[in-house]
Amino acid sequence: MTLYRQLLVTILLLFIMLFVTAYAVQFSSTRSYLAEQQEITVINTATSLGLALTPYLETSDTVGAESVINAVFDGGLYRKIQLDLLAANKVIIREHLAQPQNVPNWFINLGLFEGAQHNAVLTSGWLQLGQLSVEGHPGQAYHQLWQGMSQLATWFVACFLLVWGLLVIALRYLLKPLHDIEAQARDIERHHFGKAIALPKTRELKEVVMAINNMAGQLEVQFKEQADEAERLRHRAFWDPTSGLGNRAYFVSQSQSWISDGTGGAVILIAVDMLEQLDQDEGFAVRDQMIKAIATDLRQLCQRFSEYALSRISAREFALLVPESDVDRLSLLGEEINRQVAEQVIDPVNSRNISVVGMAVIQNEDNTSQLLTRADNALNKARMDNAGAVIIEHSKLEHQLGRLAWKKLIEAALADDLFALSSQAVFDFNGELQHEELYIAIRTDKVTYRAGSFLPMVEQFKLGERLDLHIVGRALKYLATRPELRLAVNLTQYSCRQAGFWHQLDQLLAEYPQECSRLLLELPESAFFWSKNALMVPLASLKVSWGIDHFGRHFDLLTQLNDLRPSYVKLDHGFTSQVMDADYDDAFLAAVCRSARSMGALTIATRVETDQQLEVLKTLYVNAYQGFVSPPHKLA
Known part of the structure; x- marks a missing residue:
């Protein structure tokens, strides 16, 4: 039980005890008072009635005596008046046995009042004329006691409810700092650090809040230092300080990831040969300024692609990975690159040596070394050609489609649900299944197309929103048949940028409230790179867990x-x-994994192929893994 409930229950119990005690005292005193008043009334009635009856008894006027008794009996609430006439040997009796009105029978059956009774002997001198007995009716006492105590109970209940409401408000206000401390402690446990707790006026709580705020601030600084250290190591290993782009090691690692994912596209090498002459004529400062300007132009040019990798791989060469394999579009892109580089030069002496572009289209059998070799060969051929030459190394691939054919195929797959689903398990190092990642492919009568081959076209034709909603819907239906499964679904970058997509996704998730807890969404890291602030709002209200894919x-x-x-x-x-x-x-x-882990995010290694890799990854603060050590399997 929470402290709030303990205090509330304790105070209310004390109030009830006080109420019961006060009510019992009041009940007892009222009952005694009414009983005493009834007894006094009966005695007075018997005395006055005896004095009134004596003259009639002395003359043996029985009718007059009855008239006096009737007048007294009708004028008050008495249960019984009895007169024994000794001389005439006659008895006069008047009785009223009716129960009091507006009083429940169970209350009357408690026997709180027995009815006061008084006997008197009527005499004339030494002669006894008769014996008078007057017995009071307890109905009036019951009625007054019931009405009084009912009103008192009503007031007590009203006061109890009022005190209850005031206690709820007061305790919530007084214990708000404790609630804030509890919320802050949970955030710290999840490695999330929010705003500092406002200092309360209570001295004891104020000291605790100050300690919590200081601890949270120190932990936040430590975790930020870890993240900064990881970024410094990353910049040292993969960053070119002059251009602000990745270096050759970064480009090679990204090429390996690109090829492993099966993502189609091309490698573009850009040689700005005039940089060497510029260094000799103007100095390295002017050369570096030119390099930064070219890097800025290339970065802006790349924003048209959903995924890309841009690096400076040598003193005068830049390299670019783009998800584009259409030769005509690549040729136009190369000409645009040459034109932008040429615009950086004012009155060039020899336009022939400004820049050249060589490209190599990614093929299924390529590895990183082969791909870069073919791109370098294309670049050397471009150098031997005319100014601003663009040479593309490519071959016609089996089942290669044109842009319009891709669009037609994707739209047909969405209309007829031609998607084949498979999944790959994610395990932690204890062998426990964390979740499974959903993979998709388009399957026709002739061939099966992997996601990497058609997703670039999905982005180009802005079909990502339709694709993601379709796949998420299929995943939710599948989860409904597998209550033990947790399934992760990848989203396209285009969908992440659309506000309407998140609204439609909320409506879709509302149709499967039970399955939402077992659905995970994976967003590409590039989506945060371009629109982080726009994603914060929908992600904060998302009804499912989510993660970041291709992190780093x-x-x-x-x-x-x-x-x-x-x-x-x-x-x-x-x-x-x-x-x-x-x-x-x-x-x-290790620094990246340690920093992510300390901030509460599970770190998962991908494309793990051997047990030897697993042993190494265990030492690098990785929490879980997936890859071909546990191959994908088809979903029914």
């Missing part, structure tokens, strides 16, 4: 993790796939 691809998001408060983060495969390399420095990965 973008810089500076780790320091904001405490504001986002996800249930879990799935580390990007680019950082976990290298843990078995002999020269791999795991300090950054």
Whole structure:
């Protein structure tokens, strides 16, 4: 029982005890008073009636005596008046046996009043004329006692309810600091740090609140320092300080993750050869200024893509990963890049050596080394061509579709539900199942298309909202048949940016209230990178748990993790796939995992393929894992 309820019950019990005691005293005193008054009334009546009857008895006027008795009997509430005429050997009796009105029978049956009785002998000198007996009726006493005590009980009940209400208000106000302390303690337990608790006026509670606020502030600073340290390690390992972009190591890790996910697209290498001449003519400061301007232009150009990776991989080369495989669109993109770079140069002496672009379209059999080699070959061919040349290395892939064919296929899949579902388990290191992640593919009569091949087109044609609602609906229906299962569903970046999507999602979730607790939503990290503030409101009111997928691809998001408060983060495969390399420095990965874990987010490693990887990941503050050590399986 809470302290609030204990205090409330204790005070109310004391009030009830006081009420019962006061009521009992009042009841007893009122009963005694009424009984005494009835006895006095009976005695007075017997005395006055005897004096009035004596003259009639002396003359043996029986009729006159009866008239006097009738007058007295009718004028008061008496149960019985009896006159024994000794000389005439006659008895006159008047009785009233009716029960009092507006008094319950159970109250009368308590026997609180017996009825006062008084006997008197009527004489004339030494001669006894008769014997008079007067017995009072207790009905009036019962009536007065019932009315008085009923009113008193009503007032006591009204006061009790009023005191109850005032106590509720007063205790909630007085104990509000304790409630705030409890909420703050729970937030600290979940590694969430909110605003400081307002200091109460109560001295004892004020000291406790000050201690809690100081402790929460110190822990928040410590966790922020951990996040900052992880970001410093990340910048040291994957950041190019001159351009503000990723370095070559970052680009290689992202290429590995990109290929492993089966995401189609292309690698674009941009060589700005005039940087070397600019360094010689103007100095490194002017060269660095040019590098920053080019990096800014490339970053703005990349915002049209849902996912991308941008890096400076050498003194005069930039590299870009984009989810675009259409040759014509890539050619236009390369020309736009050359044009933007050329606009940075004022009156170029030799426009031939400003920049060139080489591209390689990702193919199914590619690995990172092969992909970068083909892109570098395309870049060398571009250098030997004319100014601003764009060379694309590609081959016609089996089942490769054009943009319009992709759109038609995706819309047909949404209309006819051509999606095949499978799932992959997520385990902690104790072997306990955390949840399963849902994978989708489009299956036709001829071929099956993996999600990585058509999701870029889903983003381009802005079909993500329809796709996500369709898949979430299927997942909820499947969860209804599997009450023991927890299922995670990935959302597209386009959906995350649409306010209407979150409204439709709320309506869909409302249809499956029982299944919502077992549904998890995975949002791509890039969605927070572009629209973090816009996502905070819908995520705060979301009825399901959620996590961040591909965590670690973008810089500076780790320091904001405490504001986002996800249930879990799935580390990007680019950082976990290298843990078995002999020269791999795991300090950054350990710092990221430790920081995320200290902020209350479960850290999950992805694409884990061997038991040796598991042993290494155990030492890096990773909570759980998924990968081909537990292959995906089809859902019925």
